[in-house]
Amino acid sequence: MDEIYRQKVKQAFDLLPDFDFDVWMLFVRETSLAPDPALSLIYPYGLTWQSAFLISGDHQAIAIVGKFDGDNVRRVGAFTEVMEYTESIRETLVKAIKRLAPAKIGVNTSRNDPAADGLTSGMRLVLADILEEAGLGETTLVSAENLSGRLRGCKTVLEVQLIQAAVDQTEQLLDEIGTVIRPGMSERQLADWLHGRVEELGLGFAWEQNFNPIVNTGPDSVVGHSAPTDLVVEPGHLVHFDFGVSKDGYCADVQRMWYVLEPGQSGAPDEVTHAWNGVRKALLAGAEALKPGALGWQVDEAARGAMV
Helix, strand or coil, X not given: CHHHHHHHHHHHHHHHHHCCCCEEEEEECCCCCCCCCCHHHCCCCCCCCCEEEEEECCCCEEXXXXXXXXXXHHHHCCCCEEEEECCCCHHHHHHHHHHHCCCCEEECCCCCCHHHCCCCHHHHHHHHHHHHHCCCCHHHEEECHHHHHHHHHCCXXXXXXXXXXXXXXXXXXXXXXXXXXXXXXEHHHHHHHHHHHHHHCCCEECCCHHHCCEEEECCCCCCXXXXXXXXXXXXXXXXXXXXXXXXXXXXXXXXXXXXXXCCCCCCCCHHHHHHHHHXXXXXXXXXXXXXXXXXXXXHHHHHHHHHC
């Protein structure tokens, strides 16, 4: 798995020239309490002491960490230099910044993207003091949200393989639950059945287990991100699942729906098949529009237009 992080750091090197800063810095502490979402793209473990990761346009990847985290960082093998400290990060980080001499430093702050907003207000104050000692003002700092978004969004070949494996596993389990659905079963029982299979296979959950899967049966079920209830499946119900497993650190998020036949029916009613075909047409139109260079609203417009 360490190869993923080596590939992502290399990818960050390749992306940096597209942005208006010289160094991308991740500055964190106590990541079990206040994680930076972007850190997980380049480093897999938690950190306790103040730690800085600096990736520069000249292909330097410097990790400055507390003494007891150094071995983990070296083991990953993604960084060209690992520097340890025992008392304070300040002196070591000041020297590294002076050596890199950046005109602009990209940091993980964002008004809009929670996945790119990992620098806490307290750590920004600490960083401001360090920058002043390094002879730089806080105006040196700019948002790295676009780099972070590109790095997260552009998957390596290995990442695609791992995502596909998570999708395949999720779809297999959904195929299985499709054979289990019966009138009289509750939403909670169906969820518990999938929980048991996830445990048997040694998998994780793509989001909180208490509402993964989301299960809805019939018109009285709550719409939205809610936990399964004791509502039971009845003939004539639509039964909906929103489910995803985590496998080797990558996740799937898949929705599927079944119609439960009433006595004498051989298929779903016309209004159900009409809606299903409309949704399918919209999904295919959106997929067709989803190409490099397309904007999100254009993909959305293609899908909505097909449905209308």
